[in-house]
Amino acid sequence: MAKTKEEIAAHNKAYYEANKEEILVKRKVYYEANKEKELVKRKVYYEANKESISATQKAYREANREEIAVRRNIWRAANIEKSRATTRRWSAANKEKRAAKQARRRALKLKQIPVHLRECPHEKKRLVEIYKLRGIISEATGVQHHVDHMWPINDGGPHWSGNLQIIPAEENINKSASVCEETKATIIKSLYTFESERSI
Numbered sequence: 654m655a656k657t658k659e660e661i662a663a664h665n666k667a668y669y670e671a672n673k674e675e676i677l678v679k680r681k682v683y684y685e686a687n688k689e690k691e692l693v694k695r696k697v698y699y700e701a702n703k704e705s706i707s708a709t710q711k712a713y714r715e716a717n718r719e720e721i722a723v724r725r726n727i728w729r730a731a732n733i734e735k736s737r738a739t740t741r742r743w744s745a746a747n748k749e750k751r752a753a754k755q756a757r758r759r760a761l762k763l764k765q766i767p768v769h770l771r772e773c774p775h776e777k778k779r780l781v782e783i784y785k786l787r788g789i790i791s792e793a794t795g796v797q798h799h800v801d802h803m804w805p806i807n808d809g810g811p812h813w814s815g816n817l818q819i820i821p822a823e824e825n826i827n828k829s830a831s832v833c834e835e836t837k838a839t840i841i842k843s844l845y846t847f848e849s850e851r852s853i
Contacts, residue, residue, distance in 0.1 A: 749784035752800070756780070760812030767811050767844065779814040787819045799825040804832045804840050815843050 656664070669676060684691055699706060714721060729736045744751045757780070760766045770776045783800055791798045799822045804810030808831050820828075 749781050749788060752784040752787075753777075753780045756784075756800070756812065760806055763806050765806040765810065765812045767813060770813060776814060780817075783814060783817050783819070790819055797822040801825045801828065804837055805830050808832060810837075810840065811844060813844060816840050 757766065761771075787798050787800050798819050801818050801820050802810050802812070802816050803818050804816055806812055810816055810832070
């Protein structure tokens with residue numbers, strides 16, 4: 654009598670559990686001997702299944718957020734220097750992403766990110782692009798520039814790409830922390846228009 658899928662899966666699982674170490678050693682040896690071929694195969698598979706892999710990973714992270722945080726903290730505590738070096742390398746290679754993340758963290762603390770934009774990938778990308786542009790302008794002009802909230806978030810302005818401008822650092826430092834009512838009204842209207850267009 655032919656076995657069902659469930660029986661085959663249970664048999665394979667039991668076999669794996671009983672021979673775990675041996676199987677892992679074999680896999681490692683095979684991978685080392687066929688590294689280039691395996692990397693190409695993985696890359697091809699990833700490119701063909703990028704969206705479903707991304708969705709699966711996101712669902713796993715959402716369902717296991719606390720467990721992942723605990724594992725990450727345990728690893729960091731056991732690998733402090735390696736963790737710091739990794740963070741430094743990432744920060745150096747991703748200055749605009751780091752700046753965007755820091756601005757987001759500050760805005761979240763002040764509760765100034767519009768709710769519908771908190772998990773929006775397009776908005777996240779726009780913010781990173783603005784910080785990238787700031788770096789390009791600073792390098793091209795030789796003058797340090799800042800990304801500035803036209804309506805400051807300390808004064809109730811939203812942390813939103815439509816409320817950002819790139820201005821010289823000196824101008825930003827000397828800028829007032831408040832803004833005129835006309836500018837506020839324009840930003841509110843623009844954000845409302847932006848929300849309406851997204852919902853269509």
